[in-house]
Amino acid sequence: MILNKPILLIEDDLVDQMTVKRAFKELKVINELQIANDGEEALEILRDDSKDIPGIILLDLNMPKMNGIEFLQEVKKDQTFKTIPVIVLTTSKHEKDKVETFNLGVSGYMVKPVDYEQFLEIMKSIREYWSFSETV
Amino acid sequence: MTSYHKILQRQINKYLKNDLKTCPRLSEFLQAVSSTYEHYEKDRQLLERSMNLSSKELYCTNEKLREDHQKQKVVLDKLKEAISELNIEENPHLTTGVDENDLVAMVDLLQEKIHMTKEFEEELRVSGLKFQAIVENTADIIWSVDEHLRLSIFNSFYRKNTIAKHNIDPVLGDKLSNIIPPKEYKELEDLLKRAINGERFIIEEVHNKNSQPLYFETSFNPIRDEHKITGISVFSRDITFRKEDEKRKNELLRDLQSANEELEQIAYITSHDLKTPLRSIGSIASWIKSDYQHLFDDLSKEQIDILISRVDRLYNLIDGISLYMSLSSVDEEEREIVDFGQIISKVINTLNVPAHISVEIVKSLPKAAGIKTHIYLVFEQVIKNAILFMDKKQGRISIDFRQKENDLEFIVADNGPGIDQKYHQKIFKIFQALNARDQMETNGIGLAIAKKIVKMTGGDINIESTPGEGSTFIFNFNY
Numbered sequence: 001m002i003l004n005k006p007i008l009l010i011e012d013d014l015v016d017q018m019t020v021k022r023a024f025k026e027l028k029v030i031n032e033l034q035i036a037n038d039g040e041e042a043l044e045i046l047r048d049d050s051k052d053i054p055g056i057i058l059l060d061l062n063m064p065k066m067n068g069i070e071f072l073q074e075v076k077k078d079q080t081f082k083t084i085p086v087i088v089l090t091t092s093k094h095e096k097d098k099v100e101t102f103n104l105g106v107s108g109y110m111v112k113p114v115d116y117e118q119f120l121e122i123m124k125s126i127r128e129y130w131s132f133s134e135t136v
Numbered sequence: 137m138t139s140y141h142k143i144l145q146r147q148i149n150k151y152l153k154n155d156l157k158t159c160p161r162l163s164e165f166l167q168a169v170s171s172t173y174e175h176y177e178k179d180r181q182l183l184e185r186s187m188n189l190s191s192k193e194l195y196c197t198n199e200k201l202r203e204d205h206q207k208q209k210v211v212l213d214k215l216k217e218a219i220s221e222l223n224i225e226e227n228p229h230l231t232t233g234v235d236e237n238d239l240v241a242m243v244d245l246l247q248e249k250i251h252m253t254k255e256f257e258e259e260l261r262v263s264g265l266k267f268q269a270i271v272e273n274t275a276d277i278i279w280s281v282d283e284h285l286r287l288s289i290f291n292s293f294y295r296k297n298t299i300a301k302h303n304i305d306p307v308l309g310d311k312l313s314n315i316i317p318p319k320e321y322k323e324l325e326d327l328l329k330r331a332i333n334g335e336r337f338i339i340e341e342v343h344n345k346n347s348q349p350l351y352f353e354t355s356f357n358p359i360r361d362e363h364k365i366t367g368i369s370v371f372s373r374d375i376t377f378r379k380e381d382e383k384r385k386n387e388l389l390r391d392l393q394s395a396n397e398e399l400e401q402i403a404y405i406t407s408h409d410l411k412t413p414l415r416s417i418g419s420i421a422s423w424i425k426s427d428y429q430h431l432f433d434d435l436s437k438e439q440i441d442i443l444i445s446r447v448d449r450l451y452n453l454i455d456g457i458s459l460y461m462s463l464s465s466v467d468e469e470e471r472e473i474v475d476f477g478q479i480i481s482k483v484i485n486t487l488n489v490p491a492h493i494s495v496e497i498v499k500s501l502p503k504a505a506g507i508k509t510h511i512y513l514v515f516e517q518v519i520k521n522a523i524l525f526m527d528k529k530q531g532r533i534s535i536d537f538r539q540k541e542n543d544l545e546f547i548v549a550d551n552g553p554g555i556d557q558k559y560h561q562k563i564f565k566i567f568q569a570l571n572a573r574d575q576m577e578t579n580g581i582g583l584a585i586a587k588k589i590v591k592m593t594g595g596d597i598n599i600e601s602t603p604g605e606g607s608t609f610i611f612n613f614n615y
Contacts, residue, residue: 016416119419
């Protein structure tokens with residue numbers, strides 16, 4: 001179960017990070033939230049033995065240094081990390097991005113809504129997912 | 137003693153008595169008879185001589201006549217031969233009805249034939265001139281060779297070119313090998329041999345490689361006489377201009393392509409980079425609104441609501457522009473058999489149709505070739521438009537299709553406000569919303585997106601409308 005594992009948020013925008021934090025608070029999510037500003041930072045966190053391996057990854061696509069797609073390509077090469085469910089959380093509605101990320105084995109693709117209330121709804125459904133999903 | 141004709145004398149001696157022989161009265165008679173004998177004799181001799189003579193002459197004349205006849209026959213035969221040689225088979229009517237032994241008729245025939253030949257020669261001369269005019273009045277280098285690769289025709293361009301290139305003034309009958317330097321000749325000979333073997337082909341040549349290159353397009357054409365190839369005609373055209381145009385066109389196309397790619401990249405990034413801070417503004421505004429609600433008066437509450445709604449509007453606008461810009465040409469790889477019924481159900485489900493509007497699918501929608509995402513977008517924009525502008529208490533939207541020639545034509549009709557005819561073109565243009573933004577939250581891009589897509593496929597979209605009663609959008613894809 002993911003319930004007590006940390007959640008890794010890979011997101012470069014400060015306010016988007018705040019949005020997730022706020023939603024977690026409102027939804028009373030108690031899991032540890034690991035935050036990486038880009039793909040490279042995220043890989044560092046994953047490879048840091050002192051840190052727990054996350055139960056789920058929330059991934060933005062447009063980021064500096066290493067973007068979401070590049071991060072996915074790295075993660076899916078790694079035997080330990082490739083089984084962690086990844087949910088894409090992005091501004092991009094582009095078909096190309098959807099196809100590419102699903103091909104890289106993501107578990108979900110969420111488009112960030114402009115409205116916070118709608119974002120809350122999305123986070124609720126993601127939490128439902130990890131509350132009931134078994135993990136490897 | 138009187139002498140008589142010797143025959144008469146013999147008869148007198150034999151039959152006449154001596155007394156009668158000397159009777160003077162009888163002797164007068166006998167004298168007369170004798171002279172008759174003499175005359176007869178003379179006449180006979182004359183006749184004989186003359187008979188003799190004329191038979192000789194006759195023979196000679198006959199001989200001569202026979203000779204003449206023989207000669208005539210030879211002449212006639214030659215005449216016949218001449219006539220038959222003058223392509224009688226082309227004009228068989230000439231000989232019909234003419235007695236082949238009738239010299240006069242034959243000569244007439246010959247004369248007619250000569251006349252015709254003269255006319256034919258004149259025609260030949262004129263068509264030769266015409267041919268020359270064609271060969272000369274062209275920008276092409278034209279020449280031909282016989283099967284021994286000897287020049288049989290060339291125009292002045294060929295001559296000029298040959299003089300310029302090889303410093304040789306060509307003459308009809310010249311062997312190409314005597315005109316062209318061996319190395320170049322080898323290449324040309326290979327090409328000519330291909331043509332001699334019956335192949336007709338076109339090659340591109342570059343002359344003047346070192347400085348200003350000149351491009352030539354040269355065609356090699358076997359000349360057939362009956363079933364035999366008797367030579368090769370060669371047409372060479374300077375296509376330098378065309379080549380340069382092509383090069384320029386390709387460069388422009390490449391520039392355009394990279395500009396397009398760049399634009400797409402910019403659109404993609406801009407969309408993200410514009411939306412992210414905008415979403416921040418919206419989120420923080422809504423947090424302030426909920427966190428500090430107790431500190432707000434009515435005015436500041438209204439202001440923060442307007443702030444949030446403007447963020448929404450801008451967000452939708454960026455989404456629309458980014459979608460509009462991302463619509464690129466039809467990608468053949470994405471073409472598949474599409475279930476229109478399934479797509480439209482999905483559209484209706486995602487659009488959250490208000491309860492007072494019914495959406496009816498008139499008859500079961502077909503399956504056809506197309507690109508799913510495009511078809512989805514068109515129906516989404518058209519139906520969204522109908523929902524958005526619905527002004528009736530009981531809104532009705534119906535979706536139907538009909539077969540029109542090879543295409544399927546879709547009809548989306550509503551009982552909304554309708555659109556005045558003068559705006560029928562305007563509504564499909566980007567940013568051309570007909571209502572004030574604050575009355576109606578639309579980004580003015582939806583129908584432009586629909587039009588861009590159907591146009592991209594080669595189809596079209598049109599509207600029929602009665603103001604107050606409703607609008608009907610008719611469109612087709614042409615994948």
